[in-house]
Amino acid sequence: MNYNLMPVKYFIDVVQTRGFISAAKRNYVSETAVSLAVNKLEKQLGDRLLNRSGGQFSLTPAGEEFYKRATEIIDAYTEIWRHPNEHLDKLLRIHFLQGMGNYAALFASKLPKQYDSSFDEEVYDSSISRLVMGNYDFLIGFENMFANNAKITTFTLKVLDFDLLFNKKEFDKESELQELSQHSKLYMQNWKSSGISHIQTKMLEQYNRYGWGEEVVASVNSFEAACLCVNFRGGITMVPKGFLTPSYCENIYKFSPDHLKNVFRIVVAISSSRTDKLAEIVTNSLRQ
Numbered sequence: 001m002n003y004n005l006m007p008v009k010y011f012i013d014v015v016q017t018r019g020f021i022s023a024a025k026r027n028y029v030s031e032t033a034v035s036l037a038v039n040k041l042e043k044q045l046g047d048r049l050l051n052r053s054g055g056q057f058s059l060t061p062a063g064e065e066f067y068k069r070a071t072e073i074i075d076a077y078t079e080i081w082r083h084p085n086e087h088l089d090k091l092l093r094i095h096f097l098q099g100m101g102n103y104a105a106l107f108a109s110k111l112p113k114q115y116d117s118s119f120d121e122e123v124y125d126s127s128i129s130r131l132v133m134g135n136y137d138f139l140i141g142f143e144n145m146f147a148n149n150a151k152i153t154t155f156t157l158k159v160l161d162f163d164l165l166f167n168k169k170e171f172d173k174e175s176e177l178q179e180l181s182q183h184s185k186l187y188m189q190n191w192k193s194s195g196i197s198h199i200q201t202k203m204l205e206q207y208n209r210y211g212w213g214e215e216v217v218a219s220v221n222s223f224e225a226a227c228l229c230v231n232f233r234g235g236i237t238m239v240p241k242g243f244l245t246p247s248y249c250e251n252i253y254k255f256s257p258d259h260l261k262n263v264f265r266i267v268v269a270i271s272s273s274r275t276d277k278l279a280e281i282v283t284n285s286l287r288q
Contacts, residue, residue, distance in 0.1 A: 005077060007037040008070050011049065014038060015059065015067055016123055071126045075135060090115050092281070093136035095122045099189055099223060100140045103266045107140060107157055110285040128152065132271045137278055142199055143265040154267040155282045161241035162203075162260040165227055166253040167234040177255055178211045185235035186214035187226035202264075207238060209259050227252065 013023035014034065024031045042049050049063035059067060092115050096104040101121070108117045122130070122139060131139050132151050146152045166180065174180040186207075188200055204217065214236065220226050224246050226237035231249040238260070245252055268286075270278045 005074065007041040009074055010034045010037045011041055012067065012070055012074060014050070014057075015063075019057075068126065071123065072130075075126070075130060091118060092116070092138065093118050093120075094138045094140065095120050095127070095131075095136045096140040097122055097124055097127060097142075097145070098221075100266070103157060104140045107138065107268055107285070111281070112285065115281075131269065132273070134271065134274065137270065137274075138282070139269040140266065141269065143267045144202065145199065146267070146269050151272050152269050153272045153279065154269045155279075155286055156265050157268050157286065158266045159262050160264045160266060161256065162238045162263060163241050163243070164255045164257060164260070165230050165237050165239055165245075166255065167230050167236075168251045168253040170234050171253040178213075181236055182213045183215050185233075186217050187220050187229045187235055187237040188217055189223055189226060190219035190221050203238060206260065206263050210257075212257070212259075 010023060010027065010033075013026050014020055017023050017026060020031050020034050020038075024034045027034070038050065045062075045066065047062040047066075048060050049066055050057045051060055092111060094104050094108055094117050096119070098121065101119075104119055108119075111117065120136070124141075124145070127139055127141075128146070128149065128151070130136065140157065143154060143156070146154050164177075164181075166177065166184075170180060170184070171177070186204075188203065190200070200219075208214075218229070218235075220229060223237070223239045223243055227239065227243075227245050227249055229235060230237050231245075231251045241256065268282050270282065
């Protein structure tokens with residue numbers, strides 16, 4: 001029996017980061033090491049997991065099924081070592097989806113002082129099933145990620161306004177913002193990398209109102225990356241109000257359009273089967 005889980009983790013990281021180079025960086029190893037490990041894993045399983053072509057890849061049917069099982073195994077293994085705490089009844093496990101770390105911190109700051117908190121980021125594909133199974137207590141994300149899911153109960157944490165960030169030099173040349181937007185590259189956080197493609201679609205639909213537009217949409221993996229692109233390369237991006245621009249981004253012009261106010265809700269999600277104690281904790285905490 002093979003107990004070496006590193007090739008499995010490498011495979012998961014390749015899928016989640018959408019590349020061998022990025023997976024190698026995540027694990028502080030060479031790209032060759034990751035590639036060889038995934039190749040060996042495929043041989044051991046007797047199935048091709050990835051379709052590779054021209055530097056691009058996609059999951060095979062066998063790869064999709066293995067990815068689902070592999071994430072469950074790695075998550076369960078990680079969970080064994082995560083909480084060596086003798087007071088587990090006082091530990092609240094707060095997990096969050098991509099880009100939601102600030103809101104996880106906001107929620108934790110509202111919790112009663114007698115509780116301790118642990119944190120981790122979730123991949124959307126397996127996040128809801130893990131929440132329902134009780135692998136953790138709370139999941140922070142956009143409300144419409146959980147729409148029409150009877151297994152999940154949500155509580156509003158924050159209603160978000162979004163700001164638009166422009167390249168200041170481009171703004172100085174073309175002060176009519178809507179006109180400038182029509183021939184600018186729009187950088188958007190790539191929610192698709194977490195399997196939440198409809199979030200990006202709804203954000204784009206909300207943005208594309210009242211004469212606002214873009215020449216092309218470019219996906220990046222974080223609001224910080226989008227801001228950096230606008231600052232140094234030009235273009236436009238949407239960020240939550242209160243977003244702190246990275247250091248040395250001094251070429252940014254911020255605008256707050258009315259149609260991007262109160263557009264999305266950040267919620268705390270719990271399993272509907274655990275609505276007694278956890279629901280009471282959330283309800284009392286959010287009253288503050």
